[in-house]
Amino acid sequence: MLSSQKLLYSRKIGYLFLFLPFSILAVIRLYPMLRGILLSFTDFSLLSPKDVNFIGFQNFKKALTGDKEFYSVIYFSVLYTFSVVLLSYVFGLFLALLLNTDIKLKGLFRVLILLPWVIPPAVAATNWLWLLNDQNGLINLALLRLGIIDSPILFFASKEMARFTAIMFGTWKSMPFMMIVLLSGLQTIPSHLYESAVIDGAGVLRQFFRITLPLLRNVSIVCISLMFIWTFNDFEQIYLLTEGGPINATYVLPIYSYFLAFFRLKMGYSSAISVIALFFLSIVSTINVRQQRDNF
């Protein structure tokens, strides 16, 4: 049997299967990525595309020492990512716990909660802009009518409000994923653990901290690290909501990189910003890859 298995799964046959996926990814993914990393060591600009010089680490030096904007972008990137991951985890876990009970219409609730996850960011952003606008947005009208506020809240005008709104939007969009993954994690916890905890007189909170949270540890690590990578890399959600404004207050690294490349046409410097983002991400990714190692 062993010899036949060796014959069936010989390398040559494996190469045949790998040929197409590998060559496609090599040409339109690997090659551009490596070239992107190389670009970060040059002064390549679309203003003078013929004149490209290798300038070593100068782009990185400039970003870290001579670019004030860069630090404010890093600050909001980190703030945004941590807030969205934390808030979506907390709300997602809360909803998952509610759905992991023997209530009716579970399927319907699940579908409705999943909705933000499948809606195109371009649509979701315009919906929020409409809902939150200061003249006839439903939220402002409702708050005014209830007498909670005297004048409309300008959700996108000030630096702080725009950042707050962007974080709320990101949380709204990311929370369904957390909910679904944590819910299936909850469903793997054997119910007899809770039954014996009840016999021992443990209350709801004690059950949550002693049984639920510890047993969700692995699932939590995976979904938090995945969400961290996605949120940190996300361009569309914030860009479509605020375009990075007002006055760059909601710039995150991908938006800054985009702005440098397509408005200031500094492709080299833009790539260096992305490489710095990659460095941040590689720390988190090590956790994710380690968790997936058994699957290789």
Next chain:
Amino acid sequence: MSDQRKIIIYICLISAVFIISLPTLSMLGTSFKSAGEILTSHKLLPSHFTIVNYQKALKQAGFGINIRNSLIYAVTVTALCLFVASMGGYAISRFKNPEFRGFAFLLLIYQMFPAMLFIIPLNLLFKKLGLLDTPYSVILGYLSSSLPFSIWMLKGYFDNIPTSMEESAMMDGCSHYQTLFKIIYPVSLPGMAAVAIFTFIRVWNEYLLASILLQSEKYMTLTVGLQKFVQEFQIDWGGLSAASSLSIVPSLIFMLFFQKYLISGLTSGSLKG
């Protein structure tokens, strides 16, 4: 569980669902309001039902072209992706030599790369090949960004299929490719469905790549096409809501009828650890 506790759970869930779907509800409501009512009404739902916004969005603004383009791209990429990803998934599921493990590892790494890092060189590459502003550019771009995730997802499904089935088929004289088509595909249909839905939604929803690689209106996707309703000082909220509502139709269909596959796809990647 006591009735009291159940009631509290229902109240929490219903209010959560209401808040979560409020932006979508308000979009649907607005899309059926008349231009006058949009700017004056304080209600979520229209008092006079009208489809004039939809007619305007499709006819005057030509949003139909954008929908058609997105549909073509999404279907093409989904078909290509299933074909290519099933080969890749099968390879890294069945073959364990170092080069196959290396490829699997590379796919995981791909997913953490900032998109901007490869979009600039991809743009330059497509320009050189004369593919910029053609449907091929986005189809190839989307294919490459869907493949890593799809290959991993299918690998997960293939791992659960016992090798004895394909071994006996091969003993009976089937080639590897025949085995893949006759044995593996039929058994892993749920996995293929999940990958297909994911790829479709990913392409359908994407904005950044399309906005950079395409310029002509005749090739433009719907996410970028929505900008037509936004002028510098004036936004056509009626047209925008109607076009946006049309844009979520496929996702709604998948959510309502294929929820099982969507959820199994969402969780398969993350629950193994």
